Amino acid sequence: MKFLKYQGTGNDFVIVNGEIENIDIDDSVQIERYCHRKFGVGADGFIIISNHPSLDFEMKYFNADGKIGSMCGNGGRCAVAFAYLNGFFQGSECSFLAYDGLHHAKINPENYNVELSMSDVKAYEIGNLMAIMDTGSPHYVTMVEDLDDIDVVEAGRAIRYSSRFASKGINVNFVETQEQHLAVATYERGVEDETLSCGTGVTASALSYHLLRSGEKVGDHTIPIQTKGGQLSVKFTYDGKDFTNIWLSGPTENVFAGEW
Template identity: 50%
Template sequence: MSAIHFYKYQGTGNDFVIMDNRKGQYDFLTEEQVHFLCDRRFGIGADGLMLLNNYEGYDFGMKYYNADGRESSMCGNGGRCLVAFARKMGLNSEVLRFMAIDGPHEATMKGTDWVNLKMQDVNGVEIGNLYFYLNTGSPHFVKFVDDVKALDVFEEGRQIRYNDRFKAVGTNVNFVQPTDNGIFVRTYERGVEDETYSCGTGVTAAALMASGPEEKTYTVPVQTLGGGLEVRFTKTGEREYKDIWLCGPATLVFEGEISTPAK
């Protein structure tokens, strides 16, 4: 059994196990052990797990695993939580720069738990019959609906995620409803294989698709099951977006020690 000192963070209900791995002490983790740590009955319970790593030329590196134990693509809420954790671990630059699987990011904090995270530019969106498909660091299927609160997100999302096109590598599926001043988003996440309370890259994708035809700067308030976020960006072409910022809370829930099963 190997003991782990962990921290549990959440950003609008999207929750994560985080470890400080800057000395490489948690490089031993296997897919099975990550899955155990994220298990809500037998482990700590989380939508994903992250390691805070050293990365030359940056304040830190981000390594992200889905709850199924597999290393995955970019997680926006995870990135925001890791920034808050990095601050707690003593990385106090006004602008924190880090490397993730989709490339470099930068972030700032307002107060103790509000994180503004810069996302990658988006160039190109597939527009289909009643859907959009784009990559905001992770692949996202976006569909606008009339009554998002009444929707069976697990069943509807699972059907799309496991259809013939996506079943091999998966996609995240977002259902979006316009509100008086923004949008309401619910997301089925691959790797978790269920609805999560919030998905940062999904919220980002939905906000981009909710913008109007004008090429200008937008600020889109977003409501999720776990709370409110804000996405700011500039539309520079019909399907081109830059200077994208995902903004919202990232808070420490608790920290503790746990032993992982043998490899």
């Protein structure tokens, strides 16, 4: 199996061309092994890119535990870079199918920065300095005063395995408001650990911040995000109730090519 290793702000993925490689998508043990950092390549997720009858390509995403995953924002951005490099589309724009439906993307061929459209968000729950919403994957977002005071794994695991979320799991994001941007740390289900970045988590964090701290201003907004793996930005339109026209933007990098 030939593969490329990609990273997007520290979120890393093993990506393969499904038109060339014959991958048993039901073999979760093998997929988990690809992602294992001691006995495999090492990755937060495994991605298969294949042809689609009416779109540029289809993306199948698997969590590091080998099980089929929901939408992964950084994985989607890396998938676009992989698809461009492997000739699934030409030019700077594409459309593809993922777990949560249709996505559009724009790539800068000079630096492989990818801007990815995300699903609209029309339902969410708001509490005391916290919000719950689905941005392609389910997320719990909580505002904190100082990220350095948070044990992301311990605190994230406590919420993820709480009685409400234990059966299906939820991703947990801790958000600190800083002068020029939001700082976000994420505990990811499926990985069951902190990751250096999470695209759907960053998106949920930006929208939650808008609901909880910004005064809910109507219109178009751009929020810069600092994760432990790098910088991203989230653009969106808010009409007083729904979030639409959501775009996640940031760098991607082809780290290396390999053969299993």
